[in-house]
Amino acid sequence: MSEWLEATFSTHRPRAIAALTRYFRDVEIAEDAFSEACVKAVADWQANAVPRDPLGWLLHVARNSGLDTVRKAQRRRDILTAQYADMSDVSHDEPADPHEVRDDVLRLLFICCHPALDRQDQIALALRIVAGLSVEEIARGFLVKARTMEQRLTRAKKKVSANPVTFETPSPSERAERLGEVSLMIYLMFNEGWSTSNSDTQIRLRVCEEAIRLARLLVDLFPGMGEQAALLSLFLFQHARRKARQDEHGGLVALDDQDRTLWDRPAMSEGFAMLQKSDRIGHAGPYRIQAAIAAEHARAPAADQTDWQTIEAHYAALFVLQPTPVVRLNHIAALAKTRGAAFALAEMDELTEDLISYRWFHTMRGGLLEETGDAASAGAAYRTALTLGPTEPERAIIMGKIAACKKKRQHLSG
Amino acid sequence: MMYAIAIYGEAGVFESLPKDKQDEVMSGHGDLQDALGKRGDYLSVKLMPPSAAVTVEPMQASGQKPLIVDGPFAETKESFLGFYAADFKDLDEALDYARVISSPVARLEVRPIAWAGGVMSTD
Numbered sequence: 001m002s003e004w005l006e007a008t009f010s011t012h013r014p015r016a017i018a019a020l021t022r023y024f025r026d027v028e029i030a031e032d033a034f035s036e037a038c039v040k041a042v043a044d045w046q047a048n049a050v051p052r053d054p055l056g057w058l059l060h061v062a063r064n065s066g067l068d069t070v071r072k073a074q075r076r077r078d079i080l081t082a083q084y085a086d087m088s089d090v091s092h093d094e095p096a097d098p099h100e101v102r103d104d105v106l107r108l109l110f111i112c113c114h115p116a117l118d119r120q121d122q123i124a125l126a127l128r129i130v131a132g133l134s135v136e137e138i139a140r141g142f143l144v145k146a147r148t149m150e151q152r153l154t155r156a157k158k159k160v161s162a163n164p165v166t167f168e169t170p171s172p173s174e175r176a177e178r179l180g181e182v183s184l185m186i187y188l189m190f191n192e193g194w195s196t197s198n199s200d201t202q203i204r205l206r207v208c209e210e211a212i213r214l215a216r217l218l219v220d221l222f223p224g225m226g227e228q229a230a231l232l233s234l235f236l237f238q239h240a241r242r243k244a245r246q247d248e249h250g251g252l253v254a255l256d257d258q259d260r261t262l263w264d265r266p267a268m269s270e271g272f273a274m275l276q277k278s279d280r281i282g283h284a285g286p287y288r289i290q291a292a293i294a295a296e297h298a299r300a301p302a303a304d305q306t307d308w309q310t311i312e313a314h315y316a317a318l319f320v321l322q323p324t325p326v327v328r329l330n331h332i333a334a335l336a337k338t339r340g341a342a343f344a345l346a347e348m349d350e351l352t353e354d355l356i357s358y359r360w361f362h363t364m365r366g367g368l369l370e371e372t373g374d375a376a377s378a379g380a381a382y383r384t385a386l387t388l389g390p391t392e393p394e395r396a397i398i399m400g401k402i403a404a405c406k407k408k409r410q411h412l413s414g
Numbered sequence: 415m416m417y418a419i420a421i422y423g424e425a426g427v428f429e430s431l432p433k434d435k436q437d438e439v440m441s442g443h444g445d446l447q448d449a450l451g452k453r454g455d456y457l458s459v460k461l462m463p464p465s466a467a468v469t470v471e472p473m474q475a476s477g478q479k480p481l482i483v484d485g486p487f488a489e490t491k492e493s494f495l496g497f498y499a500a501d502f503k504d505l506d507e508a509l510d511y512a513r514v515i516s517s518p519v520a521r522l523e524v525r526p527i528a529w530a531g532g533v534m535s536t537d
Contacts, residue, residue, distance in 0.1 A: 004518040007430035053491055219465040223485025273466040
């Protein structure tokens with residue numbers, strides 16, 4: 001039974017930890033109190049029945065257990081801080097105000113993306129506190145020892161409490177800023193899971209799933225925000241391709257070569273549904289455009305039937321919003337499909353300085369040079385990419401390309 | 415009489431279940447679909463999560479355009495996840511079939527259908 005209940009606990013975890021964090025002004029007490037409540041729930045719900053309001057039950061029990069802990073600590077240290085002194089006055093079982101819940105969850109996520117932390121630690125902290133992954137799981141995802149991850153998380157929590165986030169109700173502009181920061185962190189969390197490395201596929205997929213869950217949580221809490229609907233849509237489109245993206249040996253399969261029958265069509269349908277919702281709300285931000293690009297790929301029955309004209313236009317629009325060299329590089333990749341490899345190669349010249357140490361720049365150049373028949377230069381470009389720290393699966397692909405270029409050259413000279 | 419077996423639950427819980435428990439739930443649905451398919455027409459619908467929903471609010475006054483709200487109808491603890499509809503001999507039989515898909519993560523409501531039109535009709 002407890003396995004069934006675990007699923008209920010993890011569903012309620014973000015809202016519960018968020019409310020308890022506001023209540024106790026302390027993430028760690030909140031986490032401990034919630035764990036305690038879950039342990040009690042396993043015993044109580046099996047003996048009696050699952051309550052009609054599991055979240056309300058968990059919150060009530062967690063508050064009491066957290067208060068116990070706080071009181072014991074106060075007695076021990078003989079400190080009575082004003083902060084907790086009037087807690088007994090708070091009515092425990094008022095139905096939660098949806099606006100309050102929304103701000104609580106947003107605050108909790110915002111605490112995790114504290115500016116004092118680097119991105120990886122922000123993601124690790126959110127996976128630990130909000131998603132409830134174990135330290136071991138997170139360590140596996142980031143390819144570090146569990147002990148190292150434990151230390152990183154402890155340090156991160158210390159940094160956060162040294163400069164705490166305010167518990168006042170945020171102003172509309174603060175709220176918008178938090179939502180933007182939190183969305184970016186979730187976007188990077190998904191990319192972390194999606195990126196290729198040696199860590200096992202299972203845990204990487206789990207990280208993607210947690211990012212999807214958090215994106216869905218934001219949509220639930222902020223139903224009128226188009227960018228958050230688009231973010232969820234984008235994730236669903238990407239994640240739908242997970243089975244087609246790896247061959248049986250764990251090697252990566254490029255989008256063009258994927259077996260489209262392996263794509264998860266129900267997930268893509270939901271991606272389209274969320275994109276339509278985002279369209280209805282309006283406001284074409286960067287997530288909305290990226291989701292629209294992913295939708296074009298999902299729509300194409302075969303790689304050679306992809307509507308590259310539309311995709312190229314989307315990238316042009318994205319570059320207006322995010323005029324970065326990497327977005328421009330993606331735009332040029334689309335231009336290669338609509339205007340040809342030679343045109344794209346010429347366009348890439350302007351990016352050389354900015355992206356000289358970006359390995360995708362060189363692998364893309366290699367591919368385009370191959371297309372124009374310049375196998376020698378293509379091989380050189382791939383070799384440059386090899387020196388720029390590719391992950392193991394990427395290295396395998398690049399080595400394959402270098403071998404193919406060599407063969408072509410031998411074929412031409414022989 | 416036609417009955418609906420409506421499925422309520424907390425959105426996202428099924429997705430959080432370990433694989434073997436998900437399979438257990440799905441095999442119940444497989445069994446029910448097989449059993450219903452053998453005895454005639456039935457309808458079975460699984461809804462997308464509430465995050466995909468948009469709500470058309472009741473009209474404020476006749477002739478006015480209805481207000482469309484982004485989001486599900488209500489922030490309920492348990493959401494309407496999907497339903498089956500089929501002809502059953504009586505309530506007992508409908509309940510027997512409902513039991514096939516019973517699981518710890520779903521509440522099932524068995525309710526007679528007053529009228530149905532379209533591909534499956536009470537007329």
